[in-house]
Every structure is written in structure tokens, then in C-alpha cells.
Amino acid sequence: MTKVESEFEGVHLLKGNFAAAYAARAARVQVVTAFPITPQTLIVEKISDLVDSGKMNCEFIRMESEHSVMAALVGASIAGARTYTGTSGQGLLYMAEPVHWAAGTRLPMVMSIASRGIAPPWNIWADFSDVMSQRDSGWLIQLNSTHQEIYDSVLMGYKITEDPEVMLPLMAAYGGFILSHTSKPVDMPPQSEIDSFLPEIPEKGWDHIFLDADRPMMHGALVMPGDFYQEFRMKIHLAQLRAKEKIKVVTKEFKEKFGRDYGNGLFYEYKTSDAEYIMINYGEIAKQMELTIDTLRNEGYNVGMINLRTYRPFPSEELIEKVKHAKILGVVDRATAFGSPTGGPVSSDVRAALQTSSETRNLSIIPFINGLGGRDVFPEEQREQFEILFHVLDKGEYPKNKDLMHATYWTGTIDRRST
Amino acid sequence: MGDWKNICKDKDTRPKEQTYSSWKDLPPIPICFPAHASDTGSWRTNRPVTDYTKCTKCGFCFLYCPEGTIHEGEDGYYHIEYDYCKGCGVCANECPVKCISMILESDVQEEKMND
Numbered sequence: 001m002t003k004v005e006s007e008f009e010g011v012h013l014l015k016g017n018f019a020a021a022y023a024a025r026a027a028r029v030q031v032v033t034a035f036p037i038t039p040q041t042l043i044v045e046k047i048s049d050l051v052d053s054g055k056m057n058c059e060f061i062r063m064e065s066e067h068s069v070m071a072a073l074v075g076a077s078i079a080g081a082r083t084y085t086g087t088s089g090q091g092l093l094y095m096a097e098p099v100h101w102a103a104g105t106r107l108p109m110v111m112s113i114a115s116r117g118i119a120p121p122w123n124i125w126a127d128f129s130d131v132m133s134q135r136d137s138g139w140l141i142q143l144n145s146t147h148q149e150i151y152d153s154v155l156m157g158y159k160i161t162e163d164p165e166v167m168l169p170l171m172a173a174y175g176g177f178i179l180s181h182t183s184k185p186v187d188m189p190p191q192s193e194i195d196s197f198l199p200e201i202p203e204k205g206w207d208h209i210f211l212d213a214d215r216p217m218m219h220g221a222l223v224m225p226g227d228f229y230q231e232f233r234m235k236i237h238l239a240q241l242r243a244k245e246k247i248k249v250v251t252k253e254f255k256e257k258f259g260r261d262y263g264n265g266l267f268y269e270y271k272t273s274d275a276e277y278i279m280i281n282y283g284e285i286a287k288q289m290e291l292t293i294d295t296l297r298n299e300g301y302n303v304g305m306i307n308l309r310t311y312r313p314f315p316s317e318e319l320i321e322k323v324k325h326a327k328i329l330g331v332v333d334r335a336t337a338f339g340s341p342t343g344g345p346v347s348s349d350v351r352a353a354l355q356t357s358s359e360t361r362n363l364s365i366i367p368f369i370n371g372l373g374g375r376d377v378f379p380e381e382q383r384e385q386f387e388i389l390f391h392v393l394d395k396g397e398y399p400k401n402k403d404l405m406h407a408t409y410w411t412g413t414i415d416r417r418s419t
Numbered sequence: 420m421g422d423w424k425n426i427c428k429d430k431d432t433r434p435k436e437q438t439y440s441s442w443k444d445l446p447p448i449p450i451c452f453p454a455h456a457s458d459t460g461s462w463r464t465n466r467p468v469t470d471y472t473k474c475t476k477c478g479f480c481f482l483y484c485p486e487g488t489i490h491e492g493e494d495g496y497y498h499i500e501y502d503y504c505k506g507c508g509v510c511a512n513e514c515p516v517k518c519i520s521m522i523l524e525s526d527v528q529e530e531k532m533n534d
Contacts, residue, residue: 106447167447207427208447214429218453231442232449239447 007055014186016147016179017042020086020112022186023154025056026194027110029084030201031076033061033069037091038124039176040114044086066091070098077107078219080205082158084109088176089116089123089130096134102169103138103236105220106208108161110154111139113173114180115283117373125374126175128283128335131311132345138236140170140243141312145287147184149309150174152260155194159250162199164207166243168236175284175334177374189258197257240313247310266315267308269322271297275304277389278326280319280350282308283334285370285377292382303386308346316353324359328393330385334371342367343408366392367408381412426450459486463506465521471496473518480510480519 008022021043024032032051034044050056059076063069066087077083087095092113102109115130117123131141140160144150153172161170174180204210209219223229244266251265262268270290272278281289286307296303306322308315323329333344340348347367354360368385371377388409391399403410423446425434437452439445469480474496481489481497488500489510499510511519 104448207424209450210427215427215433216430216453217426217450219448219450221449221451223449228439228442228445228449231445232447234442235445235447 009188009190011185011187013183014147014151015042015181015183016150016174017086017112017114017181018046019147019151019186020154021046021050022188023151024084024110024112025050025058026188026191027084027155027158027198028082028195029058030081031059031061031073031083033063033072033076033083033085035063035066035069035087035091037066037088039116039180040086040088040091040112042180043112043114066095067098070095070102073109074098074102074105074107077102077109078105078205078209079211080202082109082162082201083107084111084154086112086114088114089118092130093118093133096137099134099139100137101220104232106167106236106239107169108158108167108206109169110157110161111169111171112150112154113171114176115173116176123373124176126178126284126334126371127373128173128175128333129372131171131173132335132337134171135312135345138168138240139312140166140168140240140247140310142170142172142310143282143308144172144174144179145282145284145307145309147179147182147186148260149262150179151186151188152254152258152262155198156247156250156254156265158198159253160243160246162201163243163246166239166246167206167208168239168243173283175374178284187260193257197254244310244313244315247313262309263307264315264318266310266313266318267306267322270305270307272304272306272322272326274302276302276327277304277330277386277393278323278328279303279305279330279332279386279389280308280323280346281305281332282311282346285332285334285382288377288379289332289382292379292386295379296383296386301386301390311346311349314349314353316356319350319353320357320360323354323363324357326363328364328366328389329354330366330368330389332368332370332385334369334377336369336372343405343410344369347408364392368411369408370411375412377412385409385411423450426452458502460500460502460504463501463504463524465506465508466501466524466527467499467504467506467508467511467519468522468527469497469499470518470520473516475516475518477515479513479515483509483513485509 036044051060073083115128117127118129157170247265251262331347331350337345342348403413476495488504492498
């Protein structure tokens with residue numbers, strides 16, 4: 001083993017952003033375009049370093065804006081390259097137009113998102129409202145809870161997106177600063193094993209789109225209302241649904257090869273098998289909630305949690321199967337969906353999904369919103385969320401003296417009035 | 420998959436026409452053969468007309484045309500493809516001997532009708 005290789009193999013203490021950059025290197029991405037934005041910056045800096053020192057072999061292009069980042073990446077992907085980038089918050093919003101273009105062109109790319117709050121007021125800390133703003137773009141959206149998962153999601157991402165039955169881009173998001181700038185041990189498999197896990201990049205470009213003078217084609221042109229426009233949109237939705245099965249298969253293969261378990265790939269469970277009170281949560285605060293569940297279990301409460309990994313495609317049937325035995329359900333959002341039925345994006349979707357089955361139609365669902373703009377969510381607050389579930393189920397009424405808005409609890413809000 | 424994979428074949432072996440009857444046969448994205456471009460010449464307001472008695476065959480119009488609608492003929496002169504020329508006037512502006520004039524399309528039509 002050469003000295004250079006050892007830096008990328010085995011267990012190393014890595015910042016979340018470095019884990020993302022190392023995973024992109026391990027996936028042998030060929031084109032990276034980037035524009036630095038806090039808290040994603042370290043991904044770009046690390047890839048720039050690796051390319052500069054000859055440790056990573058890819059075309060690294062510094063763009064003048066996020067809009068250009070995605071536009072250039074779309075071009076590179078059409079040419080048949082394996083592509084990667086990362087962004088955050090306002091950068092993702094600025095990128096929005098070509099983000100939709102990438103999904104509509106059915107390009108397999110992976111983008112890491114170090115999520116941050118949307119301005120104004122200016123905010124750079126963990127909050128998933130940025131990715132949620134792109135939830136209807138056609139991208140596959142995953143939410144990571146740990147440093148290791150950041151690394152693994154990028155690797156699995158290429159295997160999912162490059163499947164001919166899927167061909168949709170994927171963004172994997174994790175909380176800005178909380179995961180992006182803290183360090184944890186990350187286990188990186190040997191390059192040879194990663195190479196054998198990932199698909200080969202087709203020599204003559206993707207099946208459906210390519211740049212080839214011998215096979216010229218026109219694409220992305222105008223489609224009139226009477227022609228197949230609606231039908232191409234149907235195909236994107238169909239590919240999203242097919243991606244659900246592909247994510248399951250790839251997650252299983254990943255577990256067999258590298259030994260790390262991400263449940264069915266769509267979500268993973270924590271002590272739900274006999275749980276009466278189930279919380280659906282995602283991101284780093286979901287990982288922390290395991291502590292709260294252990295504490296409450298010791299006190300005799302049958303509590304459990306589903307950690308939502310994949311938000312798009314939304315795992316409706318799979319969720320119904322896992323929560324139908326529960327007596328009450330909570331859904332925690334670290335994101336906002338202003339004016340939606342619950343105020344939170346995931347809780348709105350959970351309500352809509354559980355409505356489709358007679359087994360879960362009458363289940364009480366209590367939505368929570370917390371930790372916006374990087375506000376700390378401590379175990380005490382997560383305990384308070386569970387206690388609201390206990391109260392609603394036992395007393396049959398919503399607890400008072402809390403910030404309740406249209407049946408949604410906003411926990412951890414500031415109230416310094418003297419009583 | 421549908422017939423769309425035929426488009427992936429090389430220029431000589433791909434079919435002459437693509438036809439789809441159902442969304443199930445469609446490729447993942449709208450693709451077509453590049454020859455099927457629109458008749459963008461109909462957008463033109465002013466038509467560039469070359470006075471070949473003054474033209475020096477320098478090729479500036481060919482180099483500057485942003486749409487690639489000017490081609491060198493066998494006679495060495497440069498000819499404008501009016502099916503695709505949008506009438507931007509860049510050629511007339513760049514011509515060093517000013518032999519290209521921009522004529523209102525309506526005047527060209529009238530001239531034709533008078534003929």
C-alpha cells in the first residue's frame with residue numbers, strides 16, 4: 001500500500017464535509033464544478049487540495065455562481081461524465097433553475113448539501129428548508145444522520161442514479177456545522193472494493209443522451225401542448241417510484257459488501273417493533289433522539305423512532321407497514337413549509353401518505369417543528385416532544401401552555417416573559 | 420424499452436423517422452434528429468443582401484455569423500441560407516467593404532410581387 005492510498009483507506013477522523021469530498025474521490029468522479037458557500041465550503045476546498053496535489057484525478061472547475069455550477073455540471077453529465085458538486089442554503093436556491101433541468105434531462109449526478117437556514121434573516125446553520133425547497137424538482141432526496149452516512153450516501157448514490165431504470169440525480173443533505181464541521185471516525189473501504197461496487201461509466205455516454213458527432217441528436221427543445229409534454233413528466237414520476245426499489249436493492253448490496261446497515265435504505269428503525277409511540281425524525285437530531293428513546297424505555301415507555309433517510313421518493317407503503325401497530329405518531333421537522341397543512345414538509349407528507357391506507361387512516365399524527373436555523377435541540381426538548389404524545393394519547397386532548405399552531409407544536413421557542 | 424434506442428445508432432443506420440404512439444414508447448427525455456430544426460428565417464425583419472460586384476470573398480460574414488447560416492459556395496463567394504438567417508445584421512456590420520445591405524423583408528416581398 002502506498003502512502004497516498006492510506007489517507008483514503010481505513011478509519012480516519014473526518015469532518016462531515018471531508019467525508020463527502022473523500023467519497024466523491026472514491027467514486028472516481030470525472031467532473032466537479034463548485035462555488036463556495038458556507039457551510040459547504042470545506043468540500044470544495046478539500047477537492048481543490050486533492051486535485052492540486054495530484055491525489056484526485058478529475059476536472060475541477062471553479063464557477064462564478066451556483067447557477068453556473070449546475071449548468072456546467074449538466075453539460076458535463078450530458079457528455080457522459082460522472083459528476084459531483086455540493087452547495088448550501090441560498091446557493092441551492094440560486095441553482096434552482098438548472099436543478100430542475102438536471103432532473104428533466106434525467107442525468108445521474110450526486111450533490112451533497114450541507115443544509116442551512118434560508119435568509120432573511122441571514123442564517124448559516126442546520127435547517128433542511130433549503131433541500132425541501134427542491135422537493136418537487138424530480139431529484140432523489142436523502143437526509144443523512146451521521147458522518148459515515150455522508151460518505152456512504154455518495155457511494156450508494158452513484159449506483160442508484162446511474163441505473164438505467166432510474167436516471168435521476170440525487171442530493172444527500174446533512175445539517176450544516178453540526179455534521180459538516182465536526183469530526184467523527186469515518187471508515188473508508190479499500191478503493192478496489194469501491195470500484196467493484198460501483199457501476200462502470202459507459203464509454204459512449206448514457207443510453208438516452210450523449211454528445212457524439214457520429215450520432216448527432218437534438219434535445220431539450222420545445223414541446224407543444226398537444227405533443228408529449230405531460231407524458232415526459234409522467235416518466236419522471238415513474239422513475240422516482242422505480243428508484244424506491246432500486247434504493248432498497250443498493251442498500252442491501254452495500255450492507256453485504258461493506259457491513260453497514262441503513263435499514264431498507266428509505267428509513268431505518270430504532271426500537272419500533274413493539275413501540276406504541278413512534279416518532280418520525282430525520283437528520284442529526286434523529287440520531288440524538290436514540291438517547292431519549294433509551295431513557296424513556298428505561299422508564300417503561302414503549303417508544304420508538306423511524307429515521308427517514310429518503311424523502312424523495314417518499315416511502316408511503318413502507319411507512320404504513322411500520323407504523324400501523326402504533327397508537328400515536330409524532331413527526332419532527334427541522335424545516336418549514338409555510339402555509340402547508342402542518343407547517344412542516346415531512347409531517348404534511350406523512351399525513352397524506354397514511355391517509356391512503358385504512359389501517360393508518362385514523363392514527364393520530366402530531367407534527368413538531370424544532371431546531372430551525374441551527375438552534376440546538378437537546379434531549380430534554382426531544383423528551384418534551386414525546387411527553388406531548390403521552391399527554392394526547394392518555395388524556396385525549398392537546399396539552400396547553402405550548403406553542404401550538406394549527407395542531408402543530410413548535411418546540412424550543414423563546415419565551416422570556418416573566419410570569 | 421421503446422424504439423427510441425434506434426436513435427443511439429450511428430447516422431447511417433438509424434431510422435429516417437421517429438414515431439411514437441404512446442408515452443410508454445418514449446425515451447426518458449425529448450430527443451430528435453438535428454435536421455428537424457424550425458424555419459427560423461421566418462422571424463427575420465431585415466434581410467441581408469450581398470452585392471457580389473463589391474464582395475472580395477474575405478469570409479468575414481462567414482466567420483461572424485452567430486447562427487452559421489453563411490456558407491462558401493463553389494464559386495468562392497459566400498451565400499446566405501435564408502431558411503435559417505434571423506436577420507441580426509452582424510454580417511452587414513462586419514463586412515469590411517460594406518457590400519451587405521439590410522433590406523426590410525416587406526420591401527423584398529413587394530419586389531418579388533412586382534416582378
